[in-house]
Amino acid sequence: MKKQHHIALGLITFLVYVFLIGPLLIIMAASFGEQNALVFPGQGFTLKWYAQVFQMSSFLRAALLSIEIAFAATAIALLLGVPAAYALNRYRFPGKNAVKTLFLSPVLIPCIVLGFIMLRYVVNQWNLSVIPSLLIGHTLLSVPYVMRVVTSSLANFDFAMEEAAGSLGAPKGYAFFHIVLPNIKSGIASACVMAVINSFNNVSLSTFLTAPGVSMLPIEIMGYVEYHFDPTIAALATVMMLVTLGVMLLIEKTLGLQTVV
Amino acid sequence: MKKRALRGGVWLALILPGVLFITVFMLIPLFSILFSTFSADGSFSLDNYGKLIQSVYFQQVFGRSVRLSLLSTVLCAVLGFPCAYYISRYSKRKGLMMALAVFPMFTSPVIRSFSWMVILGRKGIVNQFLVNVGLFSRPQSLLYNEFSMTVGFVQLFLPQMILSLLGIMDSIPEDLTEAAGSLGAPRFVAFLRIVFPLSVSGLVTGAVLVFTGCMTAYTTPQLLGATDTQVLSTMVYQYAMSLRDWVQASAVAMVMIVVTMLISSVFNRLSKKINPMAT
Numbered sequence: 398m399k400k401q402h403h404i405a406l407g408l409i410t411f412l413v414y415v416f417l418i419g420p421l422l423i424i425m426a427a428s429f430g431e432q433n434a435l436v437f438p439g440q441g442f443t444l445k446w447y448a449q450v451f452q453m454s455s456f457l458r459a460a461l462l463s464i465e466i467a468f469a470a471t472a473i474a475l476l477l478g479v480p481a482a483y484a485l486n487r488y489r490f491p492g493k494n495a496v497k498t499l500f501l502s503p504v505l506i507p508c509i510v511l512g513f514i515m516l517r518y519v520v521n522q523w524n525l526s527v528i529p530s531l532l533i534g535h536t537l538l539s540v541p542y543v544m545r546v547v548t549s550s551l552a553n554f555d556f557a558m559e560e561a562a563g564s565l566g567a568p569k570g571y572a573f574f575h576i577v578l579p580n581i582k583s584g585i586a587s588a589c590v591m592a593v594i595n596s597f598n599n600v601s602l603s604t605f606l607t608a609p610g611v612s613m614l615p616i617e618i619m620g621y622v623e624y625h626f627d628p629t630i631a632a633l634a635t636v637m638m639l640v641t642l643g644v645m646l647l648i649e650k651t652l653g654l655q656t657v658v
Numbered sequence: 659m660k661k662r663a664l665r666g667g668v669w670l671a672l673i674l675p676g677v678l679f680i681t682v683f684m685l686i687p688l689f690s691i692l693f694s695t696f697s698a699d700g701s702f703s704l705d706n707y708g709k710l711i712q713s714v715y716f717q718q719v720f721g722r723s724v725r726l727s728l729l730s731t732v733l734c735a736v737l738g739f740p741c742a743y744y745i746s747r748y749s750k751r752k753g754l755m756m757a758l759a760v761f762p763m764f765t766s767p768v769i770r771s772f773s774w775m776v777i778l779g780r781k782g783i784v785n786q787f788l789v790n791v792g793l794f795s796r797p798q799s800l801l802y803n804e805f806s807m808t809v810g811f812v813q814l815f816l817p818q819m820i821l822s823l824l825g826i827m828d829s830i831p832e833d834l835t836e837a838a839g840s841l842g843a844p845r846f847v848a849f850l851r852i853v854f855p856l857s858v859s860g861l862v863t864g865a866v867l868v869f870t871g872c873m874t875a876y877t878t879p880q881l882l883g884a885t886d887t888q889v890l891s892t893m894v895y896q897y898a899m900s901l902r903d904w905v906q907a908s909a910v911a912m913v914m915i916v917v918t919m920l921i922s923s924v925f926n927r928l929s930k931k932i933n934p935m936a937t
């Protein structure tokens with residue numbers, strides 16, 4: 398069907414998108430201003446705020462920690478979630494629904510509550526230090542993504558293929574790694590992307606888990622903007638948004654954005 | 659397959675690590691805080707909840723959370739619906755429009771709240787504009803109040819509303835509206851009688867996401883609100899981190915869990931029931 402025009406709807410959509418994207422563009426523009434205060438529209442053009450961001454060791458340290466935790470937590474979530482998702486699709490056993498619900502349940506608990514129980518029990522009661530606690534908390538955040546996406550990829554997988562490999566003499570593990578895994582790898586990839594992004598951007602859980610010199614990037618930024626109002630953060634935000642854009646382009650080229658969201 | 663299942667053991671080994679992990683690090687702590695809220699001096703009591711419910715401060719905070727979440731949900735629905743409809747039916751660049759909705763979703767909520775601090779601040783463009791137009795005689799603080807929090811919430815969760823509406827609208831066959839048109843129904847009537855009723859389930863799904871999101875969001879109220887505009891999540895944080903009052907923090911946390919779970923289970927069930935496209 399030929400697409401028609403609808404001017405009023407088009408205008409509303411345009412304005413809504415200005416509301417969604419505009420603030421982010423303003424941040425990007427403000428990061429190049431020469432004034433010490435963050436204003437838009439700014440004057441002049443400078444890259445000095447970018448130079449400053451890369452000299453602030455606290456941000457760099459926090460960014461590194463955020464990246465490490467995001468990837469490590471996602472890896473652990475895969476190790477816990479993929480075998481479970483496989484078992485749920487492959488075997489018959491009692492209490493399947495309960496198990497699936499359990500693996501999806503962390504998403505039902507508000508992150509702020511997860512953060513609170515991490516602090517209350519894992520840190521204060523069980524005396525784990527902050528970094529392992531962050532890793533545990535972020536693993537909890539990632540497990541539901543892995544479970545949801547991998548079970549739905551396995552639902553489309555024909556287990557007869559695995560049976561065939563087995564009857565041709567392939568050992569169980571071999572069949573899993575060479576037949577099952579390659580067939581669900583795009584599902585696993587999109588689960589990883591979502592889990593890593595979600596972990597990297599998380600505030601509510603990480604805000605409870607800080608120690609001197611140890612905090613996640615979003616928490617470090619929040620602490621900074623409560624007291625400072627200069628374009629350094631705008632520069633940092635621009636760098637982060639460019640990375641996000643890069644990741645989105647990569648997803649679009651490989652998995653297709655539609656499969657991820 | 660049946661034989662394998664009977665041999666057993668394998669499935670248990672596969673699910674056990676995850677089950678243990680979630681049980682130890684989430685379920686046990688959750689039940690522990692649940693029990694801690696129901697005891698005072700070692701015996702069962704409802705005192706903690708009684709104290710909470712009777713506290714005027716908590717009533718205000720709870721009321722504010724519900725009010726702002728409802729308002730933001732309505733605004734997201736009102737803004738998101740025409741957008742999703744336009745993208746689904748008229749837009750020539752659907753992929754791009756979706757990507758532009760996903761981009762803010764993937765951007766840190768800290769950055770998105772911070773952008774409103776820049777825009778709504780005393781030196782921000784909104785103030786400049788309002789002073790230039792003559793509406794304000796001098797810049798007013800538009801930040802750290804319920805207004806800025808609502809703006810932040812709507813911008814934070816609108817993409818989710820648009821995407822869940824798009825999901826359902828794209829599944830409505832265009833033939834339906836075309837058939838209505840060829841039978842003489844004006845476009846608006848076709849929209850009202852066909853597209854809208856078929857989209858309601860997507861609207862409900864989106865509304866649940868926005869409402870529970872707002873009820874539990876922490877970054878936006880922390881950055882765009884103030885101490886006199888606390889919501890449930892900032893209250894949990896304050897009780898836990900500043901006051902070190904574990905029991906009251908736990909009680910507020912439980913209230914959050916119960917409210918969000920109740921709302922999402924009731925409305926998601928409703929959404930499934932009213933979706934005529936399902937099954």
